[in-house]
Amino acid sequence: MSQVSHQDTELVNWNDFARTRTELGASFLRILGYFREDGAKAIAAVEDAFRARNAVALVTPAHTLKGESAQFGAYRLSGMAEEIELVARRCIEFRESPEELIETVVALRPCFTETMAMLDRDANPLVARRPGTFGRRTESPAGDFGRAV
Template structure:
């Protein structure tokens, strides 16, 4: 039985490093991750439906690296598990049936990871204001 890797959903230190390194391009690159990740997950699901271990390898490898770049550690570990098991299945000429649970989990972990990353990236997300939690909201905007 395959279980979800016991890793954190997002490694915020890795996320911060990538965000700092990419600077103004970060949001655009995260958008590419959404697009490419969606395609990779769909390709993995399709390969699993076709029971084609060889077609699991490249999209799982791609998803592994892309997600690791953004600190999506749980997604990266799951994609790596799929990739490595698929490679072994190819070498042994076996069906990838043992990957069914992992592939089923993949979309949910991808969506959770992406939601967390986008929430942290979105400048419109309300941030906590330290030291002001109990103060009422200022409803006098525009009034003197």
């Protein structure tokens, strides 16, 4: 199970992300902020538990990260967290060390960072989503000074 390639899983499913955004309405940015904080804490807990080779301590933060990631359509991150949770549960049952998770645990933080950058870029109302969209100036009378690029 440890050799699962998560690179084939889309980083973010934008349809599911948009649905969550619509469902959360005005609370969306606040909840996305909680996900950022909780996700960072969960990843730190996973890394600490893995360093200690403590399968029991891997389960809860991986489970939390799995669910919260899926809520925002972050399926690659969710899949990685699910793998960590399932392997950790198996390791507990068979009294094994979770050594086989090293590649997934090492890849978890970079995946979270990349995912959050994409979610933030889409969620930020100040970021133009497509060049040339309605309301965006193509020329500035004052040159480029003060213009968001």
